Amino acid sequence: MEPRAAADEVVEVATSPPYLVRVGPGALAHVSAACGSASGVALLVDQRVESLHGALLDAQPRLRAAPRLSLEGGEAAKTFGVLERALDFLTDAGLDRQGCVVTFGGGSLGDLGGLAASLYKRGVAVVHAPTTLLAQVDASVGGKTAINLRGGKNLAGTFHQPRAVCADTTLLATLDPDELRSGLGEVVKTAMLAGEATLARLEVLAPALGRRDAAALTELVAACVRHKARVVAQDPLERGLRRSLNLGHTFGHAIESVAGYGRVPHGVAVAVGLSLALRAAESLGLCSDPDYPGRIRALLQALGLCSSLQELRRELGQPLSGGDLLAAMAHDKKGAVGAPELVVPAAPGSVEPGVRATAEQLSSWLA
Numbered sequence: 083m084e085p086r087a088a089a090d091e092v093v094e095v096a097t098s099p100p101y102l103v104r105v106g107p108g109a110l111a112h113v114s115a116a117c118g119s120a121s122g123v124a125l126l127v128d129q130r131v132e133s134l135h136g137a138l139l140d141a142q143p144r145l146r147a148a149p150r151l152s153l154e155g156g157e158a159a160k161t162f163g164v165l166e167r168a169l170d171f172l173t174d175a176g177l178d179r180q181g182c183v184v185t186f187g188g189g190s191l192g193d194l195g196g197l198a199a200s201l202y203k204r205g206v207a208v209v210h211a212p213t214t215l216l217a218q219v220d221a222s223v224g225g226k227t228a229i230n231l232r233g234g235k236n237l238a239g240t241f242h243q244p245r246a247v248c249a250d251t252t253l254l255a256t257l258d259p260d261e262l263r264s265g266l267g268e269v270v271k272t273a274m275l276a277g278e279a280t281l282a283r284l285e286v287l288a289p290a291l292g293r294r295d296a297a298a299l300t301e302l303v304a305a306c307v308r309h310k311a312r313v314v315a316q317d318p319l320e321r322g323l324r325r326s327l328n329l330g331h332t333f334g335h336a337i338e339s340v341a342g343y344g345r346v347p348h349g350v351a352v353a354v355g356l357s358l359a360l361r362a363a364e365s366l367g368l369c370s371d372p373d374y375p376g377r378i379r380a381l382l383q384a385l386g387l388c389s390s391l392q393e394l395r396r397e398l399g400q401p402l403s404g405g406d407l408l409a410a411m412a413h414d415k416k417g418a419v420g421a422p423e424l425v426v427p428a429a430p431g432s433v434e435p436g437v438r439a440t441a442e443q444l445s446s447w448l449a
């Protein structure tokens with residue numbers, strides 16, 4: 083079946099208060115309306131995105147007139163220094179407590195802007211207009227905000243749900259291929275969690291996604307957002323169920339850290355993490371669908387992602403030794419030191435969370 087026509091889809095996140103995520107080729111045109119009756123609006127924008135797509139914001143009079151702070155994207159945005167600049171900017175913009183911050187950029191800008199909004203005058207509204215695939219399917223929904231500390235990524239942050247999210251899939255046309263691949267890794271993870279229907283659609287639409295077909299992107303981003311919305315509504319503060327979203331991440335974080343941060347895009351590392359989690363499932367006898375691992379590996383390949391650790395090692399020309407990966411996993415912040423907690427995939431839509439493996443088992447999967 084071909085992708086459906088590229089009309090916007092709207093997903094509700096049933097937190098209190100609830101909010102809407104609009105996904106599709108017309109989503110950006112709704113940013114001004116999404117700010118609602120805000121007394122004032124201030125924009126935090128990724129400077130690369132501004133140079134590529136800033137004119138689209140200017141089409142909305144309230145946004146054209148709003149004060150705008152342009153910031154370097156990527157992890158450079160997630161520092162105390164930039165947070166201070168953003169807070170000073172909101173002060174200079176004269177934003178009061180009924181004001182609204184708009185972020186226009188990837189997950190980095192969203193994390194920084196969300197944190198600034200949650201701190202400024204003890205919390206003002208934020209509307210996210212995410213511009214990367216990763217931010218559209220993951221970072222912009224759920225209210226987690228953060229900056230990095232010397233001791234690690236995302237160590238200082240808050241929960242601050244947005245007032246609305248406008249995820250315009252046409253913006254993804256200008257993403258670097260690696261950034262697209264990174265988002266696709268998270269899409270595979272989410273489809274594995276969402277279950278058979280989403281996974282089967284992803285298999286059908288994989289070639290169209292690679293071509294950045296707008297209808298295919300809209301359908302899949304909306305499906306991922308729908309799943310994340312369900313999880314976030316049930317567990318807004320990540321006390322339980324939301325941990326399932328870490329599927330592939332314990333291995334993925336170790337790969338990112340051993341390769342050297344920035345060398346392997348997050349979602350590309352997560353994709354390899356998914357293949358390792360499947361290996362764990364098979365080895366521990368937790369995989370209830372014998373076709374599942376092969377199916378996911380084929381899907382990863384169809385999307386241009388590495389489907390095994392060996393393949394990533396070849397692509398990077400780096401050893402990524404099992405010993406180094408094991409040591410990095412022992413320090414993963416999501417698990418107790420020394421005994422990393424794994425989310426293990428059993429079948430489409432079914433995971434076993436909180437699985438602890440021995441060092442010997444981990445070593446054999448990471449060989």
Ligand SMILES: NC(=O)c1ccc[n+]([C@@H]2O[C@H](COP(=O)([O-])OP(=O)(O)OC[C@H]3O[C@@H](n4cnc5c(N)ncnc54)[C@H](O)[C@@H]3O)[C@@H](O)[C@H]2O)c1
Pocket residue numbers: 128129130131134155156157160187188189190191193213214215216217220221222223224225226227228235236253254255256257258261264
């Ligand atoms: N809050 C959450 O729940 C959550 C979830 C996942 C990830 N994150 C965070 O998100 C961050 C990663 O975000 P990201 O992957 O979206 O990347 P990013 O925001 O770091 O941006 C990556 C690069 O893409 C560029 N870019 C952005 N949009 C573009 C476009 N449309 N066209 C061309 N270039 C564009 C940026 O300028 C930057 O150079 C990490 O810091 C991670 O911790 C947060």
Ligand SMILES: [Zn+2]
Pocket residue numbers: 220268331348352
């Ligand atoms: Zn992730």
